[in-house]
Amino acid sequence: MTNNNSPTGSFSPSAARRPKRGYRRSRATRALTLAGVALVSVGVLAACDGSSSSSGSSSAVADATIPPSKVVSGASSALGYGSTPTTAAPVQGGVLHFGVLDAPEVIDPHEAGSYPESIIADNITDKLTWQDPVTGKLYPWLAASWSYNSSLTRFTFQLRHGVTFSNGQPFNAAAVKANFDQDALGDTKLQILPDPTHWTGYAGTLTPNPYEVIVEFSKPNAGFLTFSSFSGDNDPGFVANKTLQSSKTQRLIPANVIGTGPFIVKSFTYEQNVVLVRRNGYDWAPAPLAHDGAAYLNEVDIQTIPEASVRTGALESGQLQATLDVAPTDEPSLKSAGYQILYQPIGGQNIAFQLNADLFPTNDVDVRKALNLGWNRAALFGPVLSSSYRAAWSVLAPNVPGYVSFEKSALRYDPAAAEALLNSDGWKVGSGGYRYKDGKELTVKFLGINNLAPNQSAYELIQEQLKQVGINVELSVLPIPDFTAQQAVAQTKWNGIAANTSRDDPSVLWQADSPAVGNGSYVQPSSPEDQPLVSILQNVQSTLDPAQRAAATAQAQNELIAQYALVDPVYVPSQVIAANKDVHGIVFDAQSRNLFYDTWIGK
C-alpha cells in the first residue's frame, strides 16, 4: 500500500525520489520579472546593491518596517497567496512542529531529493545567491557580487567575508571549489553521485584569491547563474570539508553534516523526525529576508506523518503548528476553521505530457495538436484542483521569466477545431466512437506518476474529454520506481509521459526538451522538428540578455506548443501549507522550499 492509495487522499509523493518543485508568480508580476532579469543581467550592479548593505535591511524587496510574514509570502499575500499579514513584533524562541508526508532518507544537502530533504538542506546551508520567488531577481548572499563573460562559460563570484561553518571552518574560495567539484563530478568512492544535469559542461573552479571563485564551463551555461541560488534536488548549498570527506553512510550522522546556515541538524530519527536547532551567531541572511542575525525559533521539529488525515488532525489538536502536504480536500474546512492556507504554485516545467514524436500516432503533428485542443484545462478546477493551484497555459509555470500564455491559442478548449484537424488528417469516427485511419484506432498511451494526489483524477478528466473527440487514451499512473522502469522503454511504448521539473529558469526547457539534452519528446535527428528545436533551446541557454532571453524563451514555447505540439501541459502543481494563526513568516523560496529563518510563533 502506498500513501497515495489511502482513502483520504494524500497530497504529495510517497517515494523518496520525486520530481522537483519550483514556484509561481501571478501574471500581474510578469512584467516585473522581466525587469528583474534586467537587473540580474547586470550582475555587478545587482551585487552592489546588496554588498553595500551586509545588514540586508536596505534591500529593494524588503525593509525593516515590513513584518516578517509579508516578505516573500508578504509579497505573496499582496498577490493573494493567503498569508495573514501581521504588525506584531516577532517573538524569540519556541519550537515549530512542522508536519510533512515523506520521511527524509538523507540529511546531506547535496543528496537531497524529496521535498523534506531539500527543506532541511535549505535551512542548514546558504547559497551564493538568493532568488526572489516573485520577481526572479537574484540577490547577493554568500556571494557579494558576481560577473560573467559574454559567452557564459566563466562565472566570477566575489565572496562575502566573515562567514563560517558551524564547526568553525571559514567559508572561502577553497570551500566553494571543494563543494562544486564534488557536486558536479561526484565521488563514487564515497558513494556520492555526480549531478551532470545541473552541472552540464562543468570544467572546474578556479580560486585566484581566498575570496574569489571562477566557475568554468566548456559550453555556454546561462542557467548556472540562477542555479547558484537553487534549492531543489542536489542542493548546491555549502557544506564543510568534514562533510565532503564523509561517505554517504557517514553523512547520516548529524554531527557530520555541517553547513553555514541559520539552523543545525540536531537529531535525525529515520521515519520519525528531524530536529533543527538555531545556530547562534548566524549573521549573513540574504537582504530580502525580513531580519538580520540568528533565526527566531529555538528549534524546528520536522515530523513525518504519512497519513493526510492525521496531519490535519495533529494540526487541529495542536500537536503541529503547521503542516505541508495538505490534501486539497482538507483546504476549505481548515480555512473556515481559521487556519492559514499558505501556498506557492511550483514553477519550472509544469506537469505536462511530453508527446512522443517517434511513435504512432503521436508522430503525427495534427494528432498532437488535437490532443492539446481537445480537453479543457480550466475544467480541472473544482473536481480535481483547489484554488491553490494554477492552470497550465504553457509548458512553463507562469512565474518563470519569459513565460507566454497559450490560453487563447494552442491550448484553448476547442473540441470542434480538434475534430476538424483529425477529420482533415483522415481520422474517421468508427463504430465505438473512436477514430480510425487505415484500419488503426486512434489510441494514445499515457504514462503518469502517482506522486501528486491530483494526477490520477486530472488525467482521467483528460481521458474522458478526449473520448468526446474520438481519441482513446489508455492511462497508466504508477509509483515512481515503476514509472522509472517504464521510462526506460518509453520511446517505443508510450505516447505521452507526464512529470514536472522544477527549476526557476527558462533553462529548464533546454534541460528537459532539447533533442540534444533531455529530448523528452524523442525527436529524431531526421525529423523536421530537430534542428529548429536544438538551436532555439540552445539560444535560451546561451544568453543572459533579458530581451534576447525572453525572446528565445517565447520562441521555444511557441515551437514546443503551437508549432510542433510536443507537450500537452496539464496543471501547475502547488505546495500547500496549513498553519495555525500564531505562526508567522514561513517563507517559500524560489523553488517553493520553506525557509524557517524568519519564522516565529506568536502568543
Added chain:
Amino acid sequence: MAWIRYAAAKVGRALFVIWAAYTLSFVLLFMLPVKAVDLLFDPQELMTISNATKQKVAAEYGFNKPAFVQYGDRLWAALHGNFGTSVQSGAPVWKAIGDVFPPTLVLAAAALALALAISFGIAFFAANSHHAWLVNFVEALPSATVSVPVFLIGLIAIQVFSFDLHWFPPLGDQGFGSLVLPMFTLAIPVAGPISQLLVNSFQRELAAPYVTTSLAKGGTRSWVISREVFRNASLPALTIAGITFGNILAGAVITETIFSRTGLGRLTQTAVGTKDIPVIQGIVVLTAGLYAITNLVVDFIYPILDPRLKARIAAT
C-alpha cells in the same frame, strides 16, 4: 536418534526456506524491467545522465557484473552478515533494519498478546454462555474483525481517542501511551483468524466423548473447559502461527504508517517503493528467518503438547 533426525530435518527445512527466499528475491528483483543504476538517479533527470556516468556508477556498485556473479558476491557477503548499504540512504542494511526492528517487535509482541487475550476471551465466552443470541453475536465477531480494513480501524481510533478525547497521542512511539492505539489496531485483525479457529475447536472439543465422560464423572463445565478442552483446543491455533506472523507483519505496515511510527513495516514499504534492493533483500532474509524460526518452535512444541506425535517420532 529419532529426535536428532527430527530436529535436523526441521532445521534443514528452515535453512532452505531462508536460502530460497533470498534467492527468489534476487531473481525477482533482477528480472524487473529497470536497470538498477537508473534507480539511483532522479527519473526526470535520467535522460540527461550520460552512459559513461552511468557505467562508472554501475561499476562502483557492482551492477555491471553478470547476474550470477552479483548473486554469488551478494550471497557470500550475506553469509558473512554483510547485506551491503541502502541505495537510497547509504546506511548499512543491518543498521537500517536494526534501528527500526525493536519498535516493530514491541508493537508486534503487544499486539499478539492482546490478540490472544481477545481470541481466548471470545472462545471461552462462546463456550460458556447460555444465551444463544449472545453466543451467535460473539461468534460473528471474528469474521467481522477480519473484514474491517486495518486502516479504517486505525483512522477511527485516532479520530476518537486522540483528536476527540485526547486520551492517547496520535503519533510517534514514545512511551506506553503511544503504544495503546497501534496495539489495538493491529491486534483486532490478528485476533480474527485465531478466534475463528478457537471458537470452532472449542465447539468440536466440547462435543467430543471425553468431555461427556468428564461431565458424567461429575466435573463442572468450566472445570472441564479450563483443564481439558483448553489444551486440546489450543493446538490448532499453534498451526496457524505462521499465518499470524504474516498478518502481524502486513498489519504493521499499515499501522505504523497511520500512527507515524518507526518500524520494519514502513521500512519495507519505502524500500519496495524505491526498489532499494539491498534493503529489500535484508528484510526478506530477516522475515524468512523469523518465519522459519516461528515454525521451528511450533514443530518442537507440538510433540510436547501432542503425545500422539511424540510417539510417532520416537517410533521412526
